[in-house]
Amino acid sequence: MRAVVVRRFGGPEVLEFAEVPVPEPGPGQVRIRVAAAAVNPVDLATRSGVLSAAGVIPAREVLGLGWDVAGEIDAVGLGRQATSENPRSRPGERAPFRAGDAVIGLRDRIATPLGAYAGYLLLDSSAVAPAPAGASPAEAATLPLNALTAAQALDLVETTGTVLVTGAAGAVGGYAVALAHARKLRVVAVASETDEPQVRALGADEFVPRGPSLGDRVRALVPGGVDAALDTALLGLDALDAVxxxxxxxxxxxxxxxxxxxxxxxxxxxxxxxxxxxxxxxRLAENGTLPLRVAGVLPLTEAAVAHERMAVGGLRGRLVLVP
Structure with missing residues (x-):
């Protein structure tokens, strides 16, 4: 199969197309025939060497790219498997994943030689879930990394009051707004002024345009400051000042x-x-609570183009690669 790999760090030009064997699933694994793979900032940070320099990625001769996958199970490894209804249930409780199931999944091991930018991907079955009904593979591929990141971030806060979300129009930030709204939190969203209608549609109660003196402007709406902040835009102290x-x-x-x-x-x-x-x-995507936003679909052969477009910024949703 063809896969996109990195053997040296640099710009989009270092992305290499390699012919590699189709991997075989082991116990507890499934092999997914990739129908779509989202492009995320972590892919650019991996390719450029930023994560390696930060000590996040150990030295490797070859690195795969792509965390998000949507596709169809092609093969199931022998041994214990998680199930489609409950990925952590015991064998026999419900039907396990089977070849032909439409699924989504997340590859969270950043230093493996193959990622979702490929024809096939191996994942632990505990990392896989049924694809949202009614969604195209491109739409479904935008869900795992960004929605899980938003959900797990919300799990870290205990407040039942007001939460600030920076980068609220972005892929992670948009999910954070929608999930916080679903939890009945009061959401103060920060994004570009032109994004206000979209962000309010996601569930924001208050909107603050991005810019200087963020803490002062948030506190004008929420005297004393918000109870919590989810800083998806990486504003750091500017966002902390609003808490x-x-x-x-x-x-x-x-x-x-x-x-x-x-x-x-x-x-x-x-x-x-x-x-x-x-x-x-x-399931939240199926009922419309989490909108699936695709910024564009490109063939896998244009992975470098996708990286260039993401580096420019301004995308609303994720670019998706299809084999």
Whole structure:
């Protein structure tokens, strides 16, 4: 099969198309015939060497790219398998994943030689969930990494009051707004002024255009500051300034966590695959709670073009590669 790999760090030109054997699933694994793979900022950070320099990726001769996958199960490894209804259930409780099932999944091991930019992908069955009904593979592929990141970030905060979401029009931020709204939190969203209608449609109660003096402008709406902040835009201290003393703050990238000034509890979200949670998110996508946003679809052969477009910025949703 053909796969996109990285053997040296640099710009989009270092993306290499390699002919590699189709992998065989082992115990507890499924092989997915890839129908769509989303392009995420972590792919660009892997390719450029940023994550390697930060000590997130150990030395490897070959690195695969692509965390999000949508496709069809092609083969199931021998041994214990998770099930389509409950990815962590015991054998015999419900029907296991079978060849032909339409699924989505998340590859959360960043240093493997093959990722979702390929014809086939092996995943632990516990990292896989049924694809949302009615969604195209391209739409479904935008869900796993970004929605799981937003959900797991919200799990880190205890507030039942007001939450600030920066980057609210982005892929992660949009899901964070929708999920926080579904939890009946008061959501203060930060994004470009032109994104206000879209962000309010996702469930934002208050809107603050991005710009200087964020803390002052948020506090004009929420005297004393918000209870928690989900800083998907990596604003750091500017977002922390909007949080009340003793509140909560979640950072979304290595090295992006600010100092815990004024007793604010600062934590970082580290995404992990979770098929059971992903199945819940897929159901929320089915009922319209989580809009699936595709910024564009390109063939796998244009992976470098997708990376160039993402680096420019301004996308609303994710670019998706199809084999």
């Amino acid at each position: 009340r003393g003793g509140g909560e703050f979640v950072a979304f990238a290595a090295g992006a966590a600010p100092l815990p000034l004024r007793g604010v509890r600062v934590r970082s979200v580290w995404i992990r695959a979770d098929g059971e949670r992903l199945a819940e998110l897929a």
